[in-house]
Amino acid sequence: MHLGANTPDRASQSRGFPVAGTADEAMTTTYDMSDPERREAGLARALETLRAGGVVAMPTETVYGLAANATDGRAVARIYEIKGRPQFNPLIVHVPSREAAERIAVFDQLATTLAAAFWPGPLTLVLPKRADSDIAELATAGLDTVAIRVPAHPVAQALLRALGKPLAAPSANRSGKVSPTTAAHVAADLGSDIGVILDGGPAVVGLESTIVASDGRTLTLLRSGGVSREDIEIVAGRALVAHDGAVRAPGMLASHYAPSSALRLDATEARPGEALIAFGGAPAAGAETAVATRNLSPSGDLGEAASRLFGALRELDGVAPTIAVMPIPDTGLGAAINDRLRRAAAPRS
Ligand code: TXA
Ligand code: MG
Numbered sequence: 001m002h003l004g005a006n007t008p009d010r011a012s013q014s015r016g017f018p019v020a021g022t023a024d025e026a027m028t029t030t031y032d033m034s035d036p037e038r039r040e041a042g043l044a045r046a047l048e049t050l051r052a053g054g055v056v057a058m059p060t061e062t063v064y065g066l067a068a069n070a071t072d073g074r075a076v077a078r079i080y081e082i083k084g085r086p087q088f089n090p091l092i093v094h095v096p097s098r099e100a101a102e103r104i105a106v107f108d109q110l111a112t113t114l115a116a117a118f119w120p121g122p123l124t125l126v127l128p129k130r131a132d133s134d135i136a137e138l139a140t141a142g143l144d145t146v147a148i149r150v151p152a153h154p155v156a157q158a159l160l161r162a163l164g165k166p167l168a169a170p171s172a173n174r175s176g177k178v179s180p181t182t183a184a185h186v187a188a189d190l191g192s193d194i195g196v197i198l199d200g201g202p203a204v205v206g207l208e209s210t211i212v213a214s215d216g217r218t219l220t221l222l223r224s225g226g227v228s229r230e231d232i233e234i235v236a237g238r239a240l241v242a243h244d245g246a247v248r249a250p251g252m253l254a255s256h257y258a259p260s261s262a263l264r265l266d267a268t269e270a271r272p273g274e275a276l277i278a279f280g281g282a283p284a285a286g287a288e289t290a291v292a293t294r295n296l297s298p299s300g301d302l303g304e305a306a307s308r309l310f311g312a313l314r315e316l317d318g319v320a321p322t323i324a325v326m327p328i329p330d331t332g333l334g335a336a337i338n339d340r341l342r343r344a345a346a347p348r349s
Contacts (some may be wrong), residue, residue, distance in 0.1 A: 025166025063179035065169030073136035073307025095158035107217035120152035122226025126213035142310030259317035263345035267324035
């Protein structure tokens with residue numbers, strides 16, 4: 001399969017793509033990356049946006065991605081906000097090379113073999129996250145594993161190499177809509193919320209990456225996609241295990257993320273012996289007696305709160321039998337924060 005971006009065919013399709021038709025989209029600029037001058041300007045603008053903690057739409061060979069610096073929790077929170085996801089699903093982390101991936105995830109022999117055969121390309125590997133990786137907790141939704149892939153699209157490659165940071169990127173569509181395979185799809189769906197769309201032509205694969213988890217012995221197929229099961233099985237020399245419903249992705253079990261401490265939600269006061277997760281500037285009654293406190297956002301910013309949530313749960317887990325959690329507004333990102341908190345508070349099975 002040819003994964004190059006600048007075929008004559010593609011260049012003519014993306015040239016003359018209309019920019020920002022409606023008032024809502026007035027701030028969105030689409031850059032035709034097959035035009036050398038626009039490519040330069042588009043890369044510069046995308047880098048500036050990403051370095052400032054913003055999000056951009058980037059082409060990949062599978063589908064267009066909504067990308068943010070994966071090491072910046074606030075930037076990752078913006079992805080969930082724009083997609084309108086009611087939950088924090090873990091995101092795929094994109095890197096330019098296997099060497100970059102090895103700084104983030106622990107590669108066993110099977111994973112190394114698959115990466116050598118299919119990267120760059122439409123295969124995502126779910127592997128243990130390295131303890132010293134700087135990936136934001138929100139990008140992996142607090143999991144100890146990370147989904148990682150090396151995209152083949154030259155524009156994604158150029159962006160990743162110039163930025164020097166991994167990019168978290170789900171498909172660039174609102175939650176519940178189909179994945180975009182052209183810049184025009186992205187503009188129609190998300191144009192009002194993003195400033196930069198890099199137009200790399202129609203996605204040549206056109207469906208999402210195949211997701212495979214490895215624990216060193218067993219390969220589990222978590223999602224079918226751009227690389228066929230058969231091709232993976234030939235390279236791996238073993239059958240892929242169908243997903244067994246065991247908990248790997250969130251939302252599959254209510255209590256999946258449960259910390260060992262109990263959670264008491266919508267707490268307006270901290271009781272003796274409790275740890276406290278605070279939100280906003282007004283202290284909870286009894287806050288000064290809390291065993292330990294983390295404020296998700298003293299200014300009441302839900303993006304900041306989302307970026308701190310998983311870290312706070314980790315840090316407070318086990319320091320007290322119960323963690324009291326102050327009320328979080330249920331609007332915008334608050335809905336996903338509350339979903340996560342309800343799961344963490346659900347009775348264990
Ligand atoms: O082709 C693709 O993979 C596109 C392009 C943009 O790269 N990205 C994409 O991302 O489809 P998204 O967010 O729409 O799908 C990511 C999937 C989710 O179903 C999520 O549950 C799963 O990957 N995932 C991410 N991290 C995981 C983890 N640590 N364990 C299990 N599943 C994970
Ligand atoms: Mg998607």
